[in-house]
Amino acid sequence: MAQEFSEQHRVVYYDTEVTGEMGIGKLVDMMMLASEDHSDSVGVTTQKVLGLGLGWVITQHLLEVKRLPKTNEVVTVSTKAASYNPYFCYRDFWVEAADGEMLAKMHTVFVLMNQAKRKITRILPELVAPFESEYTKKIERNPLPMAPKQPTASNDYGVRFMDIDSNHHVNNVHYFDWMLDVLGADFLTSHRLKKMNIQYKQEVRYGQVATSEVEIADLTSYHQIKVGQDLSCVAQCEWELR
The missing domain is CATH 3.10.129.10 (Hotdog Thioesterase)
Structure with a gap:
């Protein structure tokens, strides 16, 4: 065990x-x-x-x-x-x-x-x-998050030296900040996060510009982070009202 x-x-x-x-x-x-x-x-x-x-x-x-x-x-x-x-x-x-x-x-x-x-x-x-x-020989088949189909908001974030970890790419935690920040203060102060499913696709590196996009449908938000046309991360969040 x-x-x-x-x-x-x-x-x-x-x-x-x-x-x-x-x-x-x-x-x-x-x-x-x-x-x-x-x-x-x-x-x-x-x-x-x-x-x-x-x-x-x-x-x-x-x-x-x-x-x-x-x-x-x-x-x-x-x-x-x-x-x-x-x-x-x-x-x-x-x-x-x-x-x-x-x-x-x-x-x-x-x-x-x-x-x-x-x-x-x-x-x-x-x-x-x-x-x-x-x-175990078994590979888990976890549910995959859905990306936004028609983003309603976006923001760009320049990758700083202090965003990089010992693996020489952006520390995973910064993705959370980028994804939630684009929701805006009004949404974040009136909603509580209940669930998040986040999948990392590709590394983001120092000096690149990450674009965070979101689509909100009722109490579910769909997120993606891209560098140019390359998809780096996808997440799906479930919320409740405060």
């Missing part, structure tokens, strides 16, 4: 937005930190993976939010590397309040990238064995 890892996090003012609630990007950042700390605890450090000429790349997040953490709240972030097959690793996350209330869950799909060739490579047993994950 896959081992579980948990750590606490105090939500500080720079984790939150004008609503007093943690931003979606920060929520995912917090989960990714737990994943990294879990990996460090079993000896599968970022330095070890990079030393093999490899890097972990996220291909999809399936996020469910019951309630966002608030300023000064202490939450527990838990994760486990649930299973893997020859080319994909599946990790689960969950965030709980101090009283045990479940605040958010996320299921994430990872692949292993050859840094020199920029191609997906087979999962190395020595990089997954310490997590005691379940091996």
